[in-house]
Amino acid sequence: MTRAQVIRRVVKPVVWVVGLGIPVRLLWGALHGTLGSEPVRAIQEWTGKGALVGLLLTLAVTPLRRLTGWNELIRLRRLLGTFAFFLATLHLLTYLVFDQSLSLAMIRKDIMEHPWVTAGFAAWVLMVPLALTSTAGMVRRLGGKRWQRLHLLVYLAAAGGVFHFLWLVKKDATTPERFGLVLVALLLMRLPAWAVRARA
Amino acid sequence: MPVLIRRGGDIPASQITPESVYLNRRAFVAAAGGVALGALLPPRLRALAGPDDLKPTPYETITTYNNYYEFGTSKESPAKLAGRLKTSPWTVEVAGAAKRTGRYSYEDLVRPFTMQVRIYRHRCVEGWSMVVPWMGFSLGDLIRRLEPTSKAKFVQFTTLDDPAQMPGQRSDILPWPYVEGLRLDEAMHPLTILATGLYGKPLPNQNGAPLRLVVPWKYGFKGGKAIVRITFMETQPMTTWNMAVPSEYGFYANVNPEVDHPRWSQARERPVGEFFKRDTLMFNGYADQVASLYTGMNLRTNY
Numbered sequence: 032m033t034r035a036q037v038i039r040r041v042v043k044p045v046v047w048v049v050g051l052g053i054p055v056r057l058l059w060g061a062l063h064g065t066l067g068s069e070p071v072r073a074i075q076e077w078t079g080k081g082a083l084v085g086l087l088l089t090l091a092v093t094p095l096r097r098l099t100g101w102n103e104l105i106r107l108r109r110l111l112g113t114f115a116f117f118l119a120t121l122h123l124l125t126y127l128v129f130d131q132s133l134s135l136a137m138i139r140k141d142i143m144e145h146p147w148v149t150a151g152f153a154a155w156v157l158m159v160p161l162a163l164t165s166t167a168g169m170v171r172r173l174g175g176k177r178w179q180r181l182h183l184l185v186y187l188a189a190a191g192g193v194f195h196f197l198w199l200v201k202k203d204a205t206t207p208e209r210f211g212l213v214l215v216a217l218l219l220m221r222l223p224a225w226a227v228r229a230r231a
Numbered sequence: 232m233p234v235l236i237r238r239g240g241d242i243p244a245s246q247i248t249p250e251s252v253y254l255n256r257r258a259f260v261a262a263a264g265g266v267a268l269g270a271l272l273p274p275r276l277r278a279l280a281g282p283d284d285l286k287p288t289p290y291e292t293i294t295t296y297n298n299y300y301e302f303g304t305s306k307e308s309p310a311k312l313a314g315r316l317k318t319s320p321w322t323v324e325v326a327g328a329a330k331r332t333g334r335y336s337y338e339d340l341v342r343p344f345t346m347q348v349r350i351y352r353h354r355c356v357e358g359w360s361m362v363v364p365w366m367g368f369s370l371g372d373l374i375r376r377l378e379p380t381s382k383a384k385f386v387q388f389t390t391l392d393d394p395a396q397m398p399g400q401r402s403d404i405l406p407w408p409y410v411e412g413l414r415l416d417e418a419m420h421p422l423t424i425l426a427t428g429l430y431g432k433p434l435p436n437q438n439g440a441p442l443r444l445v446v447p448w449k450y451g452f453k454g455g456k457a458i459v460r461i462t463f464m465e466t467q468p469m470t471t472w473n474m475a476v477p478s479e480y481g482f483y484a485n486v487n488p489e490v491d492h493p494r495w496s497q498a499r500e501r502p503v504g505e506f507f508k509r510d511t512l513m514f515n516g517y518a519d520q521v522a523s524l525y526t527g528m529n530l531r532t533n534y
Contacts, residue, residue, distance in 0.1 A: 068296040068306070068503050069359060129506050145495055198494060201357060202475065203304035203404055 034103045042107060050114035053081050054121055071129045078122035083196065085115025086189040087213050094220040109165050112185065116162040119192075123155050147198035154191030157184050189214050285350045288361040290430045292503055297437045298355065299456060300405055301390075301397035308399075313436035316396050316457070321441050327387075327463035330378035337441050341427060343376065344368035348431070349424055349445070354486045354515045356450040358508075360500040365445055366428035371419040379415065379463045387412040387468035388444055389460035405475050411444060411455040412468035412482065416524055422447055422517060425458070448514040448521045450484045481534040483525075486515035490531050 032040065057074050060066040066073040089112040096104045131137045141148045161182055163169070170178050193214055196207035299309035321337035346366050353361045374386070392408035394400040400407045417423065426445045427434055434440040439456025446453050452472050462468070472480035479493050488498045488511040499508040514521050525533075 068292045069501070070504070071501065071506055130501075130508060132507060141496060144491070147494060202300075 034101055035106070038103050038106055043110060046107065046110055046114060050081075050085070050117065053077055053118065071125060074125050075122060078118045078125065079192075079196065082115050082119035082122055083189070083192045083210055085111055085118060086185065086192060087210070087217065089115060089185060090189060090214070090217045094217060097224075113162060113165050116158045116165075119155050119158060123152070147195050150191045150198065151195030154188045154195060157188040157191065161185060161188070186218065285352070285362050287350060287364045287430075288503060290432075293361060293363055293429060294435045294437060296361075296503055298357075298451065299399075299437060299439070301399045301407075301409065301457075302437065303399045304404060309437035310435075312398055316391075316436045316440070318436060318441040318457070321459075323442065323458060324460040325377055325462075326460060328380045328383040328465060329463045330380065331376065340373070341368070341442075344372055346427065347424075349422075349447075351422075351445060351447040352512075352515050352517075353447070353451055354500055354511065356452055356480070356484065356492065356497075358495065358497070358500055359503050360511075361503050363445075364430055365424060365426040366431060366434075367424040367426035367445065369421060370423045370425050370444070371421060373425065374415075374419055377461075377463075382465045383463035384415055385412055385464045385466065385468050386415060386418040387460075387462040387464055388455040388458050389462065390455045391457040391459050405471055408459075409455060409471045410469060411453055412464075412470050413444075413446065413453075414467075414524075415463075417446065420521060420524065422520060448486055448517040450486055452480065453484050483530075483533050485521075485525070485530065485534075486511060486513075487530055487534075488513060490534055 057066070057077055061070055061074065064070075089108055092104050092108040092111070096102055127133055127138060131141065142152050143149070161184060164173060164178065164181060173181065193207060193211045196210060197204055200207060295310045296306045297309040298306065299313065302309040302312040319337070322334050323337065323340050324334050325332045346368060348364055348366055350362060350364045353363050388411045390409045390411075391397065392400065394407075413423070424445045426439065426443050427441065429435075429438060434443065439454070442458045443456040444454045444458065453470075467482060470480075470482055472484075473482055486497075491497050497511060500511045501508045512518070
């Protein structure tokens with residue numbers, strides 16, 4: 032198999048299975064009572080961490096391409112980003128329905144008053160234009176350069192997600208700190224390329 | 232409210248109420264013609280009826296979903312790791328401003344008291360809640376026997392510090408040992424108990440065996456587990472979460488839907504196992520019994 036074939040026939044199907052598998056497994060667990068003592072928390076943890084992992088993988092594509100020389104990896108990027116948005120949307124929906132019973136007044140108050148909610152909600156809002164422009168047609172219509180510039184928002188969205196996680200834990204911040212370290216590392220790996228481009 | 236079944240200190244296994252009876256309490260009340268008729272029932276059965284919204288959380292949930300950082304910060308780790316804790320023999324030291332200070336064996340400390348079942352709401356500062364059928368005795372009754380002097384204004388509870396048995400203490404996530412405290416009048420309040428069991432069984436290690444504090448109108452972290460020392464003090468004692476994050480966790484920690492945690496709302500809570508949240512009650516539903524302890528006090532600054 033060529034690299035392009037590996038990505039199309041192996042890696043992409045794996046992304047689909049994992050991305051759809053998470054919500055299917057959660058729905059099954061919710062219906063059969065296998066999500067532990069706090070099913071809503073389990074759903075929110077899996078969709079939240081899944082969305083963050085998806086975002087970080089999206090951001091890892093370009094550094095990985097540089098390191099390995101596998102330029103075909105770029106074909107995964109929009110798929111990974113779209114699944115990150117899909118899981119983030121499920122995460123938000125469970126918050127709106129189960130945590131806030133769809134009360135607009137309560138949701139508004141929560142977003143305004145609590146920084147961890149503000150950060151998480153902002154992260155999701157930032158991902159909306161990215162998801163809407165994720166089709167091949169939209170890439171063409173915007174033109175590569177403008178599309179690229181718009182999609183730099185993904186860094187902000189990932190940072191919002193990390194702060195959302197960091198600010199909600201009571202004391203043990205180990206897991207969100209790990210997500211944060213990965214994000215910082217991915218950002219640092221991009222700096223040389225950006226510096227070169229800025230000078231040019 | 233729920234001063235429920237009175238029993239002797241030693242309960243033969245045959246007399247322990249099976250979990251199914253607790254769980255069928257609601258069905259039983261319905262069969263008896265509703266809560267109002269509950270008052271006509273013999274005391275033992277009336278106890279099982281209890282107020283309508285106090286349906287005990289399943290034993291399995293209460294004993295596998297715990298905050299007990301001495302055994303790790305996840306909810307599941309205490310049930311997995313606490314089994315190794317040796318709770319017998321157990322000694323409790325009584326210190327400070329009292330006449331009968333000294334070291335008491337667990338048995339000597341507990342023997343004088345009639346064990347009672349108290350079905351209490353349990354509200355965690357994190358926003359989840361349970362209903363726990365504790366067994367235990369009134370802390371006030373113990374305090375009266377220990378004869379605090381006029382200098383005693385507060386009571387501090389020190390819990391076990393033993394990293395060899397408590398792997399979570401090898402991390403400095405919190406200052407160890409875990410200490411908690413109450414004002415003397417809070418400690419003497421009839422709702423405040425020292426728990427030695429739940430669901431009619433001895434207290435599982437992950438729930439604070441052999442002896443833990445239960446103050447049902449306060450957030451759960453006030454309830455120190457595996458208590459080894461009770462100290463009567465003239466000044467307000469240090470408390471662990473207050474030392475760790477003073478801006479978020481105060482000395483009082485009364486359940487209050489109107490005073491939010493700095494980072495999240497306390498207006499509502501999710502009963503563990505349920506999907507939707509419900510409104511949190513003032514003083515966790517015990518306002519009629521405890522609000523007078525705080526008359527004239529600013530509950531926003533004394534959080």
